[in-house]
Amino acid sequence: MKTDGQGAPEENSIDPDPYLSRARNVMRRPFTSLLAQGVKAFSYYTGWYPLWQQPDGPRPIILFYHKVQRRPVGTWGEEVLDLEAFKQHMAFLSREYEPIPLSELVAALQGKIPMPDRAVAITFDDGYRNNLRLAAPILRHYRVPATLFISTGLIGTNQWMWAYELEEIFHRYPLEAISASARHPLITRLCAQAMNSQVALVACVEYLKSVPHPKMLEVVCRIREQLPVELDEENQFLSWDEVRQLRSYGFEFGAHTESHPILIRQRLEDAERELVACCDTLERELGTRPKLFAYPNGDTSPAVTALVGRYFEAAVTTHPGVCSPSGNLLELPRVGAPRVVSDLAFQMERHLRQGGHALQAQAY
Ligand SMILES: [Zn+2]
Structure with a gap:
């Protein structure tokens, strides 16, 4: 197919407004949630959750993380989950909950072993080096097991996860330069x-998450060629030796595809190739075939879930909620861990007592 960089005709007719209004809403959130944060901090420090019922049985929760950063601020100066915040999370979870490996949580959902009353499983996605350097010692200190879902094509490389790379590019270069390098009508209008x-x-x-993976890569490659950014420490991926080191810290491993495409935008045969390649590499490098899977970006469809069921025992999404023995093991809910420990405590209590809906963390 011809790729002249000017975009297919249908790209000229895409309405930019939904993407811009969603983006504005994401940006607005921190400013409107200050009062809520105060209430959550009060509950955390006093243990006061008066309006909610105690749960009538085990309601296990799976949490997800990506990076634990050395610097407490992100690209735009925003607060991010750093070492200190992560330490507070693990101190809180090991004190108030019963952290168990995700494989045990799944076995308990299957009725093979008893489920602890306040079970929580910690998961990480993608495979960042800071999971070993920064998170693992803290997990070991608090005796908290964790599961890492690995995108095998990124391990041992100097590549960026594309969305973080764009974040750095948008921070570093003017929008006019990005627009010119993308050579894509909708990106130009959004900029x-x-x-x-x-x-x-x-x-x-x-927008780029909504298009097929090869189309996204095409656009990102054009921008990258013109506007390169050096990979920083926070975004480096593990090597295979480092993945094996994580085992000694009590990590278990699951699959997260080879190149991290959003599977619902793939043809099923391409999605299957991603799953098989990822499992083959994990087996070669770690000696066992993975039984657990995490959908990139948390997205699945009935067809993708059925495909995943042919290769894995259980799979996790990023739809927030508590797990239930009557739920689908191939679409387990996960709660995105918020940065502040009082927010985490509040969300967990709300899920336990209400099965409520939580704000989503950004998931790549
Ligand atoms: Zn991911």
Whole structure:
């Protein structure tokens, strides 16, 4: 197919407004949630959750993380989950909950072993080096087991996860330069109409997540060629030797595809190739075939779930909620861990007592 960089005709008719308004809403969230944060901090420090019922049985929760950063601020100066915040999370979870490996949580859901009353399983996605350097010693200190879902094609490379790479590019270069390098009509309109680089970034990432993986790669490659950014420490991936080191810290491993495509945008045969390649590499490097899977970006469909069921015992999404023995083991809910420990405590209590709905963490 011809790829002249000007985009297919249908790309000219895509409406940029939904992407821009979603991006503005994401940006607005921190400013409107200050009061809520105060209430959550009060509950955390006093243990006061008066309006909610105690749960009538085990309601296990799976948490997900990506990176634990050395610096407490992200690209835009925003607060991110750093070492200190992660330490507070693990101190809290080991004190108030019963952290168990995800494989045990799954076995308990299957009725093979008893489920602890306040079971929680910690998971990490993608395979960042900081999982070993920063998170693993803290997990070991608090005796908290964890599961890492690995995108095998990124391990041992100097590549970026594409969305974080775009974040760095949008922070470093003017929107006009990004627009010119992308050579894509909708990206140009999003860059022109966004109120600032951060909104443009979120809108462009949202759009690129909605297109097939090869199309996304094409656009990101064009931008990367013109506007390179050096991979920083926070975004480096593990090597295979480092993955094996994680085992000694009590980590278990699951699959997260080879190249991290959003599977619902793939042809099923391509999605299957991603699963098989990932499992083959994990088996070669770690000696066992994985039984657990995490959907990239948390997205699945009935057809993708059925495909995943042919290769795995259980799979996790990023739909927040508590796990139930009557739920689908191939679409287990997961709660995105918020940065502040009082927010985490509040979300967990709400899920336990209400099965409530939580704000989603950004998932790549
Ligand atoms: Zn991921």
